[in-house]
Each structure stands twice: as C-alpha cells, then as structure tokens.
Amino acid sequence: MAYVAVKGGERAIEAAHAWLAEERRGDPALPELTLAQIEAQLGLAVDRVMAEGACHDRGLAALAIKQARGDLIEAAFLLRAYRTTLPRFGASNPIETDAMRIRRRISATYKELPGGQVLGPTFDYTHRLLDFALAAEGGTVPPAPERRTDAVPMPRVTGLLAQEGLMAPEPPSEAEPPDLTREPLGFPADRPLRLQALARGDEGFLLSLGYSTQRGYGNAHPFVGEIRMGAVTVEFEPPELGFPIELGEITVTECQMVNQFAGSRTEPPQFTRGYGLVFGHGERKAMAMALVDRALRAEELGEPVEAPAQNQEFVLYHCDNVEATGFVEHLKLPHYVDFQSELEKIRLLRREAEGE
C-alpha cells in the first residue's frame, strides 16, 4: 500500500549511505585521492574548511573534504562536530602577528614602507585564462626565485599611523575573552565575541555583506592598510608551569582595514580599524571580515545603524554556515503533520467564506 511506501526506514537509510560511499569513490579504475594530495594540492580548500570548521588541523580538514566529496560546508560541519568532542585543556596565549614569518604582505595605503611589499603566492595579477598545460599531468614546476625576508622587520601600517596619533587607539585588554562555543551569543555583543563569530563565519556571507558596505549600505570608506599572511607561533602557558611552552606554528591571514572616522564631540577625526584574521591563507575572508567588523562598530563609534552589515543580531545570527545549512536543509524533513493542520485550517476558512 502507498501508505507504507512514503515512510522511510532503516534499510532505506543504509542503502542510501552505501550509494553515497560508491559515488564518493567514483570510478574505481581511477586511483583513489589521498589525504596528502588534498592537503598539498587543494590547500586553500583545506584552509577554508579549517577556518569555518573552527579547528586547525590540516589532516583532519583534508579527511573531511574527502568524506564530504568536496562539499566544503559539509566538510566544515564534519570538522566542527569532531572538534566539539575534544577536551579543552586551556586557551593559548594570543598569537603575535607582529612576529609573523611573512609569506605575503601588502599595503594599499603606502607605495613603499619599511619591510616592503611582498606579493607571495597570490592569484593577483594572474590572467584568469584556463591553463590547459595543467590539464596534462606529469608536468614539473620550476622553483620560484627566492629572497629571504625573515630578517627585515615589517611594522604594521596601523602602527605607523598610530605613531602620528591618527589611528584610534585600541588599548589591549587582559580580560578573559568570551567563548561563543560555550556561552550562547548575547546582545549587545562586544567586539571580541563578534570577531570570534566572524572568524568562523561563512566566507560567502561575509563577502556579500562586506561588498554591501562598499555599495552604500553602511558608511564605509575602507583602505587596505595591510594584509599579511605567514606563520605564527602558538604558545600555551600551563598554570602550573608559569611560563609559556611552544606548541607549534600555524599559518594565518590578517587584514587591517583603515577607515575614516569623522570624530565626535570628544574625539578628533582619526582613522579607525576593521580587523580580520583567519586560519590559513584566506585573504578574501580576512578582507570581508575586516569590512564587516568595522561596520559592526557603528554603534560604539556613534554612527547611525541602518545597514544590514551594521546590525549585530542580523550579522552574527546568520553568519554561521553550519547553523544556516542545517536549518535551511531541515526543510527536507517531513512536515506533513503541520501541513495537514494548515490544510484543515484553509479548508475550514474557505468553507466559511463560501457559506457567507
């Protein structure tokens, strides 16, 4: 009977998962993709999954990408669901991006600056022409020319502006930052909490929001003060030791946007900062995050809050793609009980309308 057919069941689920496994593997005549290949050759996908999965582990991110068949949001979800079961030993010391081993560093606000501009491994200035040479396998890549940059100090652009008193100060705080993985978002959300949410937020969502601030939805006049990407040391200070120990190093991308600020009754006109920081090489995300961070500071800077990107609840509640994809996709689940109640209600209202 049809009634039975509409119900799912254990066997249906098992068969579907077996099919999924088969599709994941694809043509068995082709060699299977290895995690090492994903890690090495799809590095930016690995970086994005680590950032949105909020877990820095290249190997696990590569596994998640393989398991998710390349669906990066699904992979981020897999990584998050793993991360949440890990015991928490403590919080690392803040990473020092000042001391980054730079692989890329550019500023749009100065032509020349101490430490210079380092283009690094970028798509910028590539001509977006499909490279058919890549379609042929087995080609060797000639080594890129090298110049050591480690020894050159690279002060941050915002620091240079601050020396002149032109950058609104952001005094460091020793306060324990909130942790949105343990305490749900509360509003108004202060900046550490907002930055935390944005750092794991969806790249596409932040990109569009950041873009909207450039098109007049939010009062943005941004300049890229600096983008830097490279390795930073992660240190942890166990309370019983009293001194930090080095855990290793990770690659991060940092973006500092410099924005005009008209000043207020108490403050002279100066520049304010929008800040972005993501795991791995994630320049688009770091830039978008910096734009949105600055937009979300509207209220504390006394600017009118009118545009979507300036609305804390709107941005922070909707930037998490694991939450968003779950709820959008849950519409696939059966809703026939509620739909039935709607059917009965509409029929009732129509009967009464016809009776009148």
Next chain:
Amino acid sequence: MTALGYNFGYLDENTKRMIRRALLKAVAIPGHQVPFGAREMPLPYGWGTGGIAVTASVIGASDRLKVIDQGADDTTNAVSIRRFFARVAGVETTERTTDATIIQTRHRIPETPLREGQILVYQVPMPEPLFRLEPRVAETKRMHALADYGLMHVKLYEDIARHGHVAISYNYPVLVGGRYLMSPSPIPAFDNPKMDRMPALQLFGAGREKRIYAVPPYTAVRSLDFEDHPFQPVRADAPCALCGSRESYLDEVVVDDRGGRMFVCSDTDYCSTRQSHQEAAE
C-alpha cells in the same frame, strides 16, 4: 566509553553538566527560555540537535527510549536518531509509548496519555514564540521580562477580524503557568491541550537557537484565545482508515492523482496497538 570512542551519550561530561544545570533552571522557571552553550552535534542543526542534546544529558542505561517524527517511529529522521542513541548510549529502544521512559519527538505528542515517570523531549526549531512579530532577540527578551505579550494578542485579534478564526494551525502559542508565553514547538494545535497539566515532565531543546525550556508536570498550559473566540483544535473530520479512531490526529494520504484521499493515524504506535486489540477481539 562506548565502542565508538565517544563518551556515554556522545556528549562529554562538562557539556552534560552545563545542560543539566540549564534543565534544572528551566524546570524552576516554567516556560522561560534558558540559553545554553549548544554544541555542534553529529546531526545537522535543525534536525533535532537540541532534543538530542537534552536526551543525551538525561538518559541513563536503564532508560527505554522512543523517538518519533510526525508521530511515527519509522520516519527516516526518527530512525536515524534512535540508531544514534543505540550506538552512543547502548540503551534499549522501543516503539511503544507506554513502555518508554523517555520519548523524543518532533512535531507531535503521542495520543496515548503520558504518565508520571515519563519525560517528553521536544525538538524545537524556533523557541521564540514572538519571532514572526519581532525578530530581534534582544527585544523579545525584554518582552518576556515584562510579560508584555500585547503583540501576540493583537495578531490573534487581527486574524479573527479578517478570517473569523485565529489562522494559526500549528505552533500555536501557549501561556505557561500564567506567566510565560511559550512556543509548543511546531506541534499541530490539535496537540496543545495535551500539554496542559500533563503528568509527565516536558523538556524542550532548541540546538541552533541554543535555548532550553521546560514545563513541569501538572502545570497549566493555556492556548491563547479570547472569551468570545475560544481555542479550537482542528482535526480532519474522518475516522482512521486502519484503526477507525475518531479521536486521533490524522495524516492525509493521497492515493491517486484523481483526488483520492485516505486518512490514517499519524501516531503509528497508537494505531497499531488499536489494530492488534481489534484483531484480538475478533
């Protein structure tokens, strides 16, 4: 530890403790939404993570778990969640409402009246009853603090003015203990009266929205209405084609493309129990 390498019930003990503290406060303040640090679960947000987190924090080895979705034990998501707990908690599962100590549900309350000693865990997609009228969470928090539910009364009144009826057929708002406006989760309004003074404990988990709330046993749960327009639960006007029930909530099943319909109980356990009693009587 279970065979999978995860803790009993999947969640770590710290997370369970945090959820347990939230649950006790939720019971102490009936209908009030307690925020909690919801974790990512191995099922997607929106697919029952809140209910799963609550069940995982409550369940023990001696429990018998029943999971229903749309009233049915055999719907795919119910099967999936039941399998999850069988794997990570090794608990006994059942499809019999009367045998279960914990019932996790999406969108329905079983037809068989629940008793003391049972816990009903609701999966809640959107815990805020006012969200369609006021999407700002900070603002709805203020309204709950002031018990300022005028917006909802106006909405119901406008429905009556336009349609002659309240046009809400599911997720019909209720007032708990005379104080807090609460979303009953999207159960059909037909099920609302079952919440009122229920002998079982009712717990609600909203994972994505990170809220937990509760209705203690024997607590007044009133569906909002007006004296001249009393609350009216709606049900298809037909008997179940399988067990003949005229009391149960019905699914409408389309049997052909020429308008053919049949109606069957949405509560599969209720329906099959009635059928087996009828067979035994024959």
Next chain:
Amino acid sequence: MTLTPGFADPVPDAQSCFRALLEAMARPGRVQRIKALPEAPVPLAPAAAAALLTLADAETPVWTDGGPAAEAWLRFHAGCPLVAGPGDAAFLLAVGGMPALASLEAGTEEEPHRSATLILQVAALEQGEGWHLSGPGIEHVHRLRVEGLPPGFLAEWSANAARFPRGADLLLCAGTRLAALPRTTRIEEAG
C-alpha cells in the same frame, strides 16, 4: 589530610543523581533517595555532596560553610572555584545555618535563570506529612515535613517567591535523601 573518593563510577553515578535532582525539581516536595553516593567528608551529607558533584565544575562558583575538608574535597572532585560571599555563588552548600535567601543571586527579570541554587542540609525530610505544597509539578498538594530550618524560613520563602521570575531555588538534603523547592512552590503550614 587524605581525600575521600568522589563518585565510584562518575558517568553513570552523575547521571542517576541528576535524574533524582530533575525529578525532585519537577515534583517539589517528593523525597528522592540518591543511590550512587560519593564518600563525602564530614560534615557533608552524602546527598548534598552528590548533588554538587553532579552540577558544579570550573564554571560554577561555589560557596560553602562546610570547612576545610569539604572545601578540599570539592576543589579536587568538582574542580569548582570557591567564593567567600554567598551572593557570588551559583551553588551554595550550607551545613551550619541558612544564608539569607535575599542575599543570594536571584538573576534578572530578563535572565532569571542566572540565579543561585542553595543546597541546604537539614536534620530530617519526610514526605506525606507537614507542610502543604502547591504549584507547578504538583497535581493537587504535596506534603513535606522538614526538620532543622531556621525559624523565619517561611517568611523568607514567600519573599523569595514574591520576586518571581527572579529568585533562588532550594535543594534540601538529609543524609541520602533530597527534596527540592523551586521558586514557584507555595508553602502553607500544616493547619
């Protein structure tokens, strides 16, 4: 000082204790027996110690007047920070006398759940006699007799109830027995 053990089997013991706490809170005045008990140091009642092990951890400041042995035991097994002021605690474990209910964290109108839970050791708990309890969780009336409460308790309790939804919640413990009084419970003296 030697530390006595906590729960023998922490995961299931905490679970079964939590279910007793949940049942107690959901059905005020019904006396629960805690089955899996830690070896609590004097002067802690086993039920009170079990409740704290179940609920307290590094995220919950605890106040107690239980003395150094109790403090060391809680710090070790629950890992909870201990605070000096009753008003700063999420959980309080009182063995000597009851801190004034009005001095405890009662939460705010918007966040009444950010309120303290007082675990109070009493001399005896008996259901079916004594006070008449009513409110959520109670079908008609529950009866509960409590021995060892301060004389002004009922006045303090009604003042606590009057600030609903704010207010403190109470867990009464005697030996291995436990009963709860959430802020919603109304108490009438036996006539």
